[in-house]
Amino acid sequence: MINRLGSCRCGQVKYEVRGPPLRVGICHCKDCRQESGSAFTFFGVWPQSVFDAAGDTVLYEGRRFCPRCGSRMFSCEGNEVEIKLGTLADAPTSHLPTYELWVKRREPWLLPIDGAEQHWENRRPPSVD
Template identity: 65%
Template sequence: MVKRLGGCLCGKVTYSVEGMPIRVGICHCTDCRQESGSAFTYFGIWPASAFETSSGETHQYAGRQYCRSCGSRLFACDAEEAEIKLGSLQDAPTGLAPTYELWIKRREPWLPALPGAEQFDEDRTQGGN
């Protein structure tokens, strides 16, 4: 079984996730743009049972966890799913290609659609990604 390690920029928060993600996507919504400081965010969804925080303490804002020391955005986790910011994984490239894009109506016009990825004007399903 594949085990991926991740963490924050300063190294105080580390986590692991096992197996393959349920799905991988990118999101262009205003929240993701502002939270990431970029034109989109790149994330993977795993079952919550596959995710484990190894070390460190995080702060939370609107369900999103980030490092208290360096501010790295890392993950969001509820009872069912863990959403991992794939840029926080230790090994790059990850080999995890997005299969869908959310909120494409907010995608920058100079940024082309991902070939083969399903496109959604807003959320993939009602209530979130």
């Protein structure tokens, strides 16, 4: 099983995640743009049961930050954890986005990722027939 390590910029918050992500995405929404200071965010989602973190974090609207350096780290919702993949120690990662969210806000000079699902706004869970 692959273990991945990550941390904030100053190293006060550290985490480990085990195994492959459930999904990997890119988001172009206003919140993600503002929080990253960039055109999008790149994230992976894992089961919370394979995630461990150490160090003090601050919570703002469900998102955890390092209070010392301000790095956006992760958020936990239900039994999943969403990790900002830029905080992984190994870069570049082998994770390829399988979907993009809020493509209506994507910069016109950014091309869609080949093979990735394109969602006008939020990702919709598959319907159960």
